[in-house]
Amino acid sequence: GGWAHQHFTTVESLNTMRFRIFWCVCVGNVAFASCYMGMIGREVQKYFGVKGALPLGPWWFWPVYGTYMAAACCLGYISFKRPACDIFIAGISQSPTTFYCLLVLGLRKWPSSRTVASNSPKESPIDLVRLPYRIMFYVGFIGNAPLLPMYPMLVQYSGLSMAGINTLLHSWLMVMWGMQGISLLHLCNAMSSYTPKVSKD
Secondary structure, three states, rough: OHHHHHHOOOOOOOOOOOHHHHHHHHHHHHHHHHHHHHHHHHHHHHHOOOOOOOOOOOOHHHHHHHHHHHHHHHOOOOOOOHHHHHHHHHHHHHHHHHHHHHHHHOOOOOHHHHHHHOOOOOHHHHHHHHHHHHHHHHHHHHHHOHHHHHHHHHHHHHOOOHHHHHHHHHHHHHHHHHHHHHHHHHHHHHHOOOOOOOOOO
16 A cells, blocks of 8 residues: 555556556455454454353354455445545444444453452453453554544645655554554453363362
């Protein structure tokens, strides 16, 4: 995407097969990301969510959804005059998986921080999940939503160059994706560190 910003700068260049290939790779991956996010949410629901609060669904549901959105992208159904518009529409397709991920942790009643910090045996991996990482999870997943209204507002009123706006928004993305990654790593560590009780019978 960054390379294409530098090399496809005219209307004519945006209508070449070369640009189309780069566009499908870049925007198609954003559209397909719903697959990864949905499968992450499914695993989080499986191990940390409230049982029965949200459906797990078959494992193939989110890959099918991601493939459908990526195919719609490559076939040109979300192709408009400005590539920035396309990437935002592809990002909007992540809304179902974003809210799914938020709800799987948000619906749970969590143990108090005092209980988590104690040295008493943990009943489940849920007891090992710390509040700062849960907050990081929530902020990281919902934090990219403001970018959609921010982009046109910055273009119209900020006085920043397009390069400056793109740098700002992509830096924002980097921070939010980083928070997602750190919080998910914490959940994985909670699973790895948990030792089930072994019955003496």
